[in-house]
Amino acid sequence: MTSHAARIAALALLAVVALATGVFFGGSSLAPDEVVRALLHPHADGDANAIVWSLRVPRVAIAACVGIALAVAGFLLQGMLRNPLVDPFLTGVSAGAGAAIAIGVALGIAAPFLPPLGFAAGLGTALLVAALARRGTGIDAERLILAGVSLSALFSSFVALVLLRIGRNGADAILAWLTGSLAGRGWNELFATAPYAAAGIVLALVAVPSLNALRLGTSIARAVGVDVARAQWLLLGAATLLTASAVSLSGIVGFVGLIVPHLARRVVGSDGRLALVASALLGAGLVAVGDTLSRSLFPPVEIPLGVLLAFVGVPTFLYLYLRPAGAARLWGV
């Protein structure tokens, strides 16, 4: 086995351990043998079964889905824009979804309709950003960043305005969404969103060989045979579908999409195919552990997932990368 395959295998093992942790730990204390029994007999009755199969397993699956989606989206955008500071929310998906959900809450739209509303608004915003970033048949990286940042700022101020005008209850609902959380999410939400995330992953797999060439700039990419415009639209489409799926499942979970691709490149090097797989594994593991901590630390109170990941993750990242001579590792060799 090559060293890269060994590293991917190690990351896969870590991800499995992280997901298992999410099934074994939670707000209510279950003995490990109860959890194992419930896992082995999914159709049996009892509290343990209900907790494991209706609460923990779907949440772990959702955490994995969110982690994979955000990490892969961040990886694709960082590579396509050749900018290590890009995160998946750059395309305006989260800000557009946030504004739509804030307005939806203010208008009294029922809670189950908010995630699809956020998903649609996120896609709509990304389309608008893409239209502004278009140049010729392809996408201009600088225009994409400028359009994404500007529209995100505009929509964030919508959210602020709604928060100022709305009563306490509405504000709580909006804030819970803005700080990112998997509380109350279950199989239904996962089944509704998974097809879009899966479509995003398929697009990512098709586009990732071009991404390898795009790392050398559009001029060389074109020379070696990449249809640059097609690759850019595929990558942006994949990143948008993945981000919108994650956002509609979990609200805004920052940090994952920015940091995980860096960690992945550090572990397996910068080859796009390997780094994509590593990003997905690390993302799934990280969000699963984060969500487990968020519901286990102070039950029954859940710490918002986005907040918790930022508290733990940002200092770790700063330590890893901003030590003297650390900046050169941003691209991870």
Add this chain to the structure above:
Amino acid sequence: MNLCGVRLAIGERTLLEGIDLEARPGELLAIVGPNGVGKTTLLRAAAGFLPISAGAVDVGGVDVRTLSHQQRAKEITLIGDDVETPHGMSVREIVLTGRFAHRAWWDWVTGDADVFAADAALERVALSEFAQRSFDTLSSGERQRAWLALALAQDARTLLLDEPTSHLDARYALEILSLLRDLARDGRAIVAVLHDLNEAAAFADRIAVLGAGTLLACTAPTEALEPALLERAFGVAFDTFDVDGGTRVLARAPQAVLKGT
């Protein structure tokens, strides 16, 4: 590669027209001409990156516009002078990128053929010992050789190079030019835009002189570097000298410049 009656325009403005130019296997063809005449644009159009307003570009006997991106990359490639410095990639990874057109998107494992092509290319440009080094650590001359290795790994029959010696000192420039001539002798067609007329004179088999919106001549160095022709292209007078049986040229500073007026 064969350009036939090519006209290039940017918006309404015609940059070049009536360009008939052939790149022959085994030959190093230099393109020279004043700044802004459209040398880079011509290369980009020849590589199929830019649309042409009239005429045709054939590669391997086929109109370049009818080829898919990957088919085209097996026939012709262009190393521009606007290449960006990739970060965190080894020289070998960069050269392997040249194999893009030879692989399907689902072909995730780098095969022996790709590795062999990349290693052979690195050896051809004398960079084998740098294969594992990070590209960032290479000198300008080594970087230029690494880009050439990428083009060789790509295995295109025609190589277009935009000012391959522009950032190089005298020694590195000579190294690259000799290498280009050797690569041409291997059987490839090599076309390089060069700024230094004497580099073109010393190394090219033929020189294409662009000026006044068209191709003024495409012929052997001794004929292409004829003073009247160069004056027409560049707008300054030239003196020519014989060096080791070849022609060298020196631009004559206009009187106004000498007097400082």
